Amino acid sequence: AQSVTQPDIHITVSEGASLELRCNYSYGATPYLFWYVQSPGQGLQLLLKYFSGDTLVQGIKGFEAEFKRSQSSFNLRKPSVHWSDAAEYFCAGNTGGFKTIFGAGTRLFVKA
Amino acid sequence: KAGVTQTPRYLIKTRGQQVTLSCSPISGHRSVSWYQQTPGQGLQFLFEYFSETQRNKGNFPGRFSGRQFSNSRSEMNVSTLELGDSALYLCASSSTGFGFVNTGELFFGEGSRLTVL
Numbered sequence: 582a583q584s585v586t587q588p589d590i591h592i593t594v595s596e597g598a599s600l601e602l603r604c605n606y607s608y609g610a611t612p613y614l615f616w617y618v619q620s621p622g623q624g625l626q627l628l629l630k631y632f633s634g635d636t637l638v639q640g641i642k643g644f645e646a647e648f649k650r651s652q653s654s655f656n657l658r659k660p661s662v663h664w665s666d667a668a669e670y671f672c673a674g675n676t677g678g679f680k681t682i683f684g685a686g687t688r689l690f691v692k693a
Numbered sequence: 694k695a696g697v698t699q700t701p702r703y704l705i706k707t708r709g710q711q712v713t714l715s716c717s718p719i720s721g722h723r724s725v726s727w728y729q730q731t732p733g734q735g736l737q738f739l740f741e742y743f744s745e746t747q748r749n750k751g752n753f754p755g756r757f758s759g760r761q762f763s764n765s766r767s768e769m770n771v772s773t774l775e776l777g778d779s780a781l782y783l784c785a786s787s788s789t790g791f792g793f794v795n796t797g798e799l800f801f802g803e804g805s806r807l808t809v810l
Contacts, residue, residue, distance in 0.1 A: 624801035675797020679749040683736040
């Protein structure tokens, strides 16, 4: 069955430190992959997307993600975290069908 | 360009009642998807509509239904509400369809927060 897995339920990072959020997918073919961010009480905002081509994709707010086919992973990274990055992050996938599947989410806490 | 608009933003109902939620997609978007978000279950896919046709449906009971109008606006309805239906209901639109590659990129509204007492 198609699935997207985020193994970390929550992560705490110090402000200014680097961040990596993990995402693994299980699909028959390489899906289109996305990272979304959700602030409390809000909808989801797209951070970045991977369709094809370069395996390192740049997104908004200084985020980037690397697609690794051999590891079925699409990890999100940021070199220096800001307090305003505290939110919940969702990885998602779609193979061109009518249903986008989301991971369970990783809540990011940023400590001063 | 206006974003996805969901109404109402907040509502409180009691068990056994029914509720209708509305979603207006981004202008030009013809696909609308609905998701239920709860702390325990995360984002669960409810259904997706395109040109007034339901193309995909998640694993929810028949109490959950939806429809799409000719102007692409969509509504979802939950009948005979249960306590477990308390959730944030998110609507997302997409530019999938004729002339567009269906990539699954979604644009979300802020959601309708339903509390069932």
